[in-house]
Amino acid sequence: MKKLNGKDLFFMxxxxxxxxGIITNTGAAIGMAxxxxxxxxxxxxxxMFIANLPTMFFATVHPVMSPAYVMTSWVSKKVxxxxxxxxxxxxxxxxxxxxxxxxxxxSIWNIDTRVSACVIVTAFFLINLLNMxxxxxxxxxxxxxxxxxxxxxxxxxxxxxxxxxMFSSESILYGGWRGIFDACASVLFGVGGCTxxxxxGPMIENPKRNIPKMTVITFVCAFLAFSLVxxxxxxxxxxxxxxxxxxxxxxxxxxxxxxxxxxVIGGALLAIITTINSNYQRYWSSIIRGVDEGxxxxxxxxxxxxxxxxxxxxxxxxxxxxxxxxxxxIGQLIGFASAVTLIPMLIPIWGFLKLPEGDPxxxxxxxxxxxxxxxxxxxxxxxFCTALIGIFVVLNVLNFSNVVAIFVGxxxxxxxxxxxxxxxxxxxxxxxxxxxxxxx
Numbered sequence: 471m472k473k474l475n476g477k478d479l480f481f482m483x484x485x486x487x488x489x490x491g492i493i494t495n496t497g498a499a500i501g502m503a504x505x506x507x508x509x510x511x512x513x514x515x516x517x518m519f520i521a522n523l524p525t526m527f528f529a530t531v532h533p534v535m536s537p538a539y540v541m542t543s544w545v546s547k548k549v550x551x552x553x554x555x556x557x558x559x560x561x562x563x564x565x566x567x568x569x570x571x572x573x574x575x576x577s578i579w580n581i582d583t584r585v586s587a588c589v590i591v592t593a594f595f596l597i598n599l600l601n602m603x604x605x606x607x608x609x610x611x612x613x614x615x616x617x618x619x620x621x622x623x624x625x626x627x628x629x630x631x632x633x634x635x636m637f638s639s640e641s642i643l644y645g646g647w648r649g650i651f652d653a654c655a656s657v658l659f660g661v662g663g664c665t666x667x668x669x670x671g672p673m674i675e676n677p678k679r680n681i682p683k684m685t686v687i688t689f690v691c692a693f694l695a696f697s698l699v700x701x702x703x704x705x706x707x708x709x710x711x712x713x714x715x716x717x718x719x720x721x722x723x724x725x726x727x728x729x730x731x732x733x734v735i736g737g738a739l740l741a742i743i744t745t746i747n748s749n750y751q752r753y754w755s756s757i758i759r760g761v762d763e764g765x766x767x768x769x770x771x772x773x774x775x776x777x778x779x780x781x782x783x784x785x786x787x788x789x790x791x792x793x794x795x796x797x798x799x800i801g802q803l804i805g806f807a808s809a810v811t812l813i814p815m816l817i818p819i820w821g822f823l824k825l826p827e828g829d830p831x832x833x834x835x836x837x838x839x840x841x842x843x844x845x846x847x848x849x850x851x852x853x854f855c856t857a858l859i860g861i862f863v864v865l866n867v868l869n870f871s872n873v874v875a876i877f878v879g880x881x882x883x884x885x886x887x888x889x890x891x892x893x894x895x896x897x898x899x900x901x902x903x904x905x906x907x908x909x910x
Contacts, residue, residue, distance in 0.1 A: 473675045476684055478606040479667040483688035484695075485613040485744030486663030486752065488620070489567070492696055492717070492741060495657050500704045501713035503653035504644020505636040507700040510653035514661050515693040517654070521859035522665045522685075524822035524852060530682050531836045532829040533671025536759035541821025543760070544828050547897055549817060551889040552882075554760040556814040559881070561753050562807040564591060564746065564790035565800050571742045572794070574734060587794040590746060595787040598750040601776040602673055605747060613744050617695070619736035623717075624698045627724040631705030644709055658862050659808070661696065664688040666748055669755035753786045754779050764900020802873075809870060809878045812863055819855050823848050 474482070499507045529537040539557075543550035568587030575586040598605045635641055645652065667684055671677045703712060703720045712720055721733035758779055761771040766782075774780045793800050823845065826833045833839050842848045870878065888896075 472601075472603045474602060474606055474667075474670060474673055475675050476680055477610065478603070479674065479680060479684040480688055480691075481610040481613040482606060482748055482751065483664045483667045483684065484617065484692060485609045486666045486748035487661060487688070487692040488613075488616060488695060489660065489663065489741050489745035492620075492699060492737075495660055496696070496700045496703055496717055497712070497715045497719070499653035499657050500700065500709070500715075502645045502649045502656065504649070504709050504713075505641040505701065505704040506643060506645070506650045507653055507704055508697040509642070510650045511657065511661075511693060511697040511700060513650070513654040514658045515689055515696075517658060517858055517862065518662050518664075519689050521819070521855050522662070522668075524819045524855055525665065525668055526682060526685050527838055528822055528825055529668040529671055530678055531825060531832045531838060533674065533677035533681065534759065535669065535672060536756055537668055537671065538818040538821075539757060539760045541818040541824070543763070544821050544824035545817075547763075548889045548893040550760060551765045551893055551896070552885050553814045553817050554757050554765050555885040555888070556810050556881075557753075557757050558785075560807050560811045561749075561786045561789045562793070562803050564749050564753075564786065565793040565798075566804040567591070567742055567746045567749065568790055568794050569800050571739060571746070574738050574742070578731065578734060584794050584797065588791055590743065591787065591790040591794070594743070594746045594750060595783060595790075597747070599774060599776070599778055599780055599783060601778065602670070602751070605751060609744060609747050612740050612747070615736055616740040616744060619733060619740065620695055620699055623721065623724060623733055623737065624702055627702035627706055627720070630724060631702060633705070635708075636701070636705040641704070641709060644713075655862050655865050657696075659812075659866075661692065663745070663748065664692055666752045666755075669752060750783065750786060754782050758782070762900065762904065764896045764898070764903070768903055805871075805874055806877050806881075809867075809874050810881055812866055813878075816856055816860055816863060819852050822852055 496507070499510055503510045525538055525541065528541050534540050539550055539554060542553045568591045569583060571590045572583035572586035575581050576583045597608055664685060667674070667688070668681060671681065674680050699717065702724070703717050706712070706720050706723050718730065718734055718738060721730040721737070724730070725732060758771065761779070761782065770781050770785070771779055772781050792798070793803055826839070842851060
């Protein structure tokens with residue numbers, strides 16, 4: 471199978487990052503921070519980059535599928551199982567992407583939202599059953615068009631911005647430093663798509679070079695895209711007029727006539743499409759190692775001729791399709807999914823401590839062994855990364871409603887009971903399956 475090159479990784483990560491949030495969340499962030507939203511995005515990308523450095527370093531030294539799972543399993547197999555069960559629930563976010571796509575389509579054409587949602591999640595499910603290179607080609611084309619549309623929004627919008635007003639203290643500190651901090655918190659977890667490429671180590675050309683290189687490049691490029699779109703969005707009209715509005719409102723000011731539809735179709739719809747495509751890639755790649763180790767039934771890990779775990783993909787497709795098909799409360803569902811994955815995201819960071827003993831040859835050959843010479847330095851590094859992202863995790867947890875808090879507590883309890891009550895049996899069965907396959 472052809473491996474993913476630097477171009478594939480760039481468009482994969484950019485498409486995963488520039489989702490529907492750049493259209494909707496940016497307007498809300500402007501309402502909190504004014505033109506200081508560019509500072510909020512700088513903070514968000516910085517925090518997300520630093521928080522993911524342990525995983526990037528791990529995936530660079532020891533390129534494997536599902537590096538976050540592997541990192542966690544090196545700390546504790548049972549904790550890794552808990553992390554995996556939480557990640558599976560995250561796939562309900564795909565249902566939200568479907569309804570977001572359907573909503574935008576309905577605003578242009580008279581097509582039922584649920585029909586559009588079901589069609590788009592099914593189409594990309596089928597595309598992703600092909601090999602990774604095929605879905606990467608689709609991602610390359612759609613993301614390239616998306617970036618061109620965002621560039622047109624920036625280029626046409628900048629001349630219409632009142633630069634003097636935007637750089638005034640009243641505009642930059644529209645909501646004070648608290649407003650900038652709140653805006654950062656609101657967009658933070660929407661800018662982590664750049665990390666998706668870390669999941670595909672063995673499927674990447676020269677992973678020890680391309681993973682760190684393309685991760686840094688995509689973080690920088692994604693920050694420029696988000697911040698410049700937000701900067702223009704906050705400056706084409708008085709803040710009181712654009713605060714809290716989706717970017718489609720500013721597009722009507724920037725583009726002549728019905729030209730704003732270019733932004734709706736090429737910006738909003740393509741942003742959602744690239745996210746749906748990358749989500750399918752991310753969901754299975756982040757947990758497949760754990761599936762093979764026994765945390766899910768053997769049939770869930772079955773591959774097709776293209777080495778894609780098709781049963782697992784069917785599960786993720788149904789998690790996206792059923793809520794839209796039957797009109798379930800997707801807003802509440804995505805709230806549950808976000809909450810369930812929030813706290814466990816702190817766990818893999820500490821797997822970095824096990825890298826020197828888990829892959830001693832790779833560690834000694836890496837320059838990281840000179841930077842993080844002692845266990846004390848590595849502990850301090852992991853503690854800093856945890857604290858940095860942990861602040862925002864805690865802030866989000868404090869905003870949980872009673873219903874969400876109860877659901878998360880029950881889900882965590884059930885997952886922990888399975889992992890610590892039956893984990894040994896599940897892992898033993900997984901090891902037996904692996905031994906049989908290796909002997910064939």
